[in-house]
Amino acid sequence: MSMRRNEYAQPVGEPVPDWSPRPLPAEVTLKGDFCRLEPLNADRHADELYAANRSGADQRDWTYMFAGPFEDPQDYRRYAEEAAASTDPRHYAVISVGDGMAVGTLSLMRQDPAHGVVEVGNVMFSPVMKRKPISTEAQFLAMRYVFEDLGYRRYEWKCDSLNAPSRKTAERLGFTFEGIFRQAVVYKGRNRDTAWYSVIDTEWPAIERAFQAWLAPENFDDQGIQRRSLADLRTAEAAGQRQRNS
Structure with missing residues (x-):
């Protein structure tokens, strides 16, 4: 894909047509x-x-x-x-x-x-x-x-870089690791280097389909054990998308 450039031949980001501020999260169920x-x-x-x-x-x-x-x-x-x-x-x-x-x-x-x-x-x-x-x-x-x-457009997950379970969960849910912000926070009397993760709106449809497939009743056996992991379902979804686009 060619890079967009302005009238000064500078590279610029893709346009976001008709963008307007989004509503704030509300008291919803x-x-x-x-x-x-x-x-x-x-x-x-x-x-x-x-x-x-x-x-x-x-x-x-x-x-x-x-x-x-x-x-x-x-x-x-x-x-x-x-x-x-x-x-x-x-x-x-x-x-x-x-x-x-x-x-x-x-x-x-x-x-x-x-x-x-x-x-x-x-x-x-x-x-x-x-x-x-x-x-x-x-x-x-x-x-x-x-x-x-x-x-x-963007959904973030941040955690202490030493919090291995949180980082594993973010990756399991489909977040992309973006890096470490060093000495970002002081809490409970100690330093926190913060690990940043995100999902963006263009990724959401495929992630949503994987969630739906994972949560479906047929994905669990009689003991409630998953038949396919969320990561496997996301991989299958990505492969199917590549095949549809080919």
Whole structure:
């Protein structure tokens, strides 16, 4: 593909015709088969979230979070009240469809509607969600909302460069690694080099199809074990797209 140049023969980016600022993330409920995302509400969710987050063997999941761990329900409720009152980040609770319990949280943050950029962050999925379809679907619902309902161009994921599980999750979900911002943050009295990842709007259709295929009932056996991984489905989708374009 030839590079676009302006009247001074300088290389310039592709045009973005009819672009306008996007809406901000709102107090919406996003429904899936395994879970729904709804605006965080301390009165409704705090006690359930505290119990879910404390259900593991220890509190290691808070190591790379800016907040926590919380030693008692009252401390967590105060945190949840502050988070629920925020519009950037906009916090959502993950509600299990099976029992209606709040089992995790995430937020849409660093909102830049003028340029169509937003970050998913403050992801705290309790042990109840680990290695289950609900955790993947929660991420899918947020991503679909950003690209399809709000019309954003770029969806970011950032984490401590030492947070191996978070980096692995970003790659599993289809994010592209963009590099390390050195000494980007000081938190909990220590340095953070930040790893940056993103998905852009032109990549979303293929990623969305892979998500849908992975979440389909036929992709799980009688024990709930996946038949094909999300990465395999994305690879198959990419191969099919190349074949269609040839």
